[in-house]
Amino acid sequence: MTIGVPKEIKNNENRVALTPAGVEALVAAGHKVFIQKTAGEGSGFTNNSYEKAGATLVDTAAEAWSNEMVMKVKEPIESEFQYFRSDLILFTYLHLAAEPKLTDALLASKVTAIAYETIQLPNGALPLLTPMSEVAGRMSVQVGASYLEKPNGGKGVLLSGVPGVRRAKVTIIGGGVAGTNAAKIAIGLGADVTIIDNNLDRLRQLDDIFGYQISTLASNSSNIAQAVKNSDLVIGAVLIPGAKSPKLVTEAMIATMEPGSVIVDIAIDQGGMFETADHATTHDNPVYVKHNVLHYSVGNMPGAVPNTSTIALTNATLGYALQIANKGYYKAFSDNPALLKGLNTFNGSVAYKAVADVYKYPFVEPVFNN
Numbered sequence: 404m405t406i407g408v409p410k411e412i413k414n415n416e417n418r419v420a421l422t423p424a425g426v427e428a429l430v431a432a433g434h435k436v437f438i439q440k441t442a443g444e445g446s447g448f449t450n451n452s453y454e455k456a457g458a459t460l461v462d463t464a465a466e467a468w469s470n471e472m473v474m475k476v477k478e479p480i481e482s483e484f485q486y487f488r489s490d491l492i493l494f495t496y497l498h499l500a501a502e503p504k505l506t507d508a509l510l511a512s513k514v515t516a517i518a519y520e521t522i523q524l525p526n527g528a529l530p531l532l533t534p535m536s537e538v539a540g541r542m543s544v545q546v547g548a549s550y551l552e553k554p555n556g557g558k559g560v561l562l563s564g565v566p567g568v569r570r571a572k573v574t575i576i577g578g579g580v581a582g583t584n585a586a587k588i589a590i591g592l593g594a595d596v597t598i599i600d601n602n603l604d605r606l607r608q609l610d611d612i613f614g615y616q617i618s619t620l621a622s623n624s625s626n627i628a629q630a631v632k633n634s635d636l637v638i639g640a641v642l643i644p645g646a647k648s649p650k651l652v653t654e655a656m657i658a659t660m661e662p663g664s665v666i667v668d669i670a671i672d673q674g675g676m677f678e679t680a681d682h683a684t685t686h687d688n689p690v691y692v693k694h695n696v697l698h699y700s701v702g703n704m705p706g707a708v709p710n711t712s713t714i715a716l717t718n719a720t721l722g723y724a725l726q727i728a729n730k731g732y733y734k735a736f737s738d739n740p741a742l743l744k745g746l747n748t749f750n751g752s753v754a755y756k757a758v759a760d761v762y763k764y765p766f767v768e769p770v771f772n773n
């Protein structure tokens with residue numbers, strides 16, 4: 404199979420879909436990989452390192468997009484829709500529940516679009532979302548701590564406090580991968596951490612992992628309202644796979660927070676879970692203020708640490724890319740139900756139920772028999 408890797412063009416997106424090591428594995432399996440020149444530079448990978456790994460460098464995005472499968476990091480933006488075609492396999496993050504124009508463009512051009520974030524193992528794990536949720540979860544506390552500083556607009560609170568002065572209160576809503584990684588860092592920095600989740604078994608696991616270093620609360624609007632009101636930093640990390648995030652934190656709740664408090668809406672890529680965080684921001688201009696509360700809602704947080712993120716992403720995607728390239732998508736889907744869960748659009752139809760439900764489009768269940 405021929406595989407193209409265009410340079411990412413979203414604001415401050417410095418990740419790339421394959422490391423040179425990933426290229427080497429695909430080339431060793433007999434595939435041809437075409438990397439757009441400088442695509443890896445932001446992540447610390449030179450053109451030369453890709454050539455050494457066996458890739459062919461191409462000058463333009465159009466050349467990278469002209470291959471049988473295109474691997475990307477971020478969901479395509481409008482200027483990339485021109486490259487869609489019916490015989491294209493697109494393998495990337497898509498977040499279609501929050502991307503109506505992209506959904507329509509993929510359907511109109513009949514692209515076989517496989518979303519990293521909805522590939523799902525039988526135990527419910529999302530193996531291609533996990534590494535970026537680990538990164539975003541860890542980053543959320545770093546950025547939250549930074550925006551709590553007075554020169555950055557915050558209330559001037561140090562997460563750990565000092566002897567004689569209270570620690571900052573950090574509430575994490577959604578105790579999955581991103582939430583757990585946020586908790587690790589927040590605990591490490593000495594904050595007073597509460598995790599809210601609607602899955603009581605998950606809260607039991609978190610209690611076993613962190614013991615008395617955290618408080619846990621069942622997710623309901625009364626607990627969320629109380630915790631939000633008393634928090635210095637609130638991190639949103641809820642997910643219902645493929646679906647739009649539920650707006651669990653209302654504007655009225657945000658209005659009860661002290662001025663200079665901070666929210667970090669990690670879940671913004673699925674539409675966001677704070678009523679007041681109504682749009683994704685960029686690394687150029689990551690924060691805005693509503694009700695005197697700083698809102699950080701960057702949709703590609705891992706793009707700020709591209710070296711770490713690109714390696715972590717390729718670690719997770721490569722095995723699936725090899726399955727698609729070695730077998731062709733039909734056999735790869737029929738052999739691996741986890742990969743099939745990643746299929747979001749196929750032959751002009753929505754192939755993922757939660758996405759079809761958002762837009763009230765017909766859901767056509769994909770069937771690939773051996």
Ligand SMILES: NC(=O)C1=CN([C@@H]2O[C@H](COP(=O)(O)OP(=O)(O)OC[C@H]3O[C@@H](n4cnc5c(N)ncnc54)[C@H](O)[C@@H]3O)[C@@H](O)[C@H]2O)C=CC1
Pocket residue numbers: 520529532533535536537539576577578579580581582599600601602605622640641642643649651668669670671672673701702703704705
């Ligand atoms: N902004 C960014 O750059 C990035 C965003 N993300 C996003 O972060 C979000 C979280 O991802 P993961 O941690 O991997 O998901 P996950 O599936 O591991 O965890 C989600 C958690 O939310 C909980 N949950 C669901 N409904 C809830 C409710 N009503 N109340 C409380 N908890 C509820 C689930 O029980 C689960 O524990 C996703 O939207 C993901 O796309 C991930 C990486 C980067």
Ligand SMILES: CC(=O)C(=O)O
Pocket residue numbers: 477496498520532535536672702703704705706
């Ligand atoms: C998960 C995702 O969309 C990202 O890492 O940017």
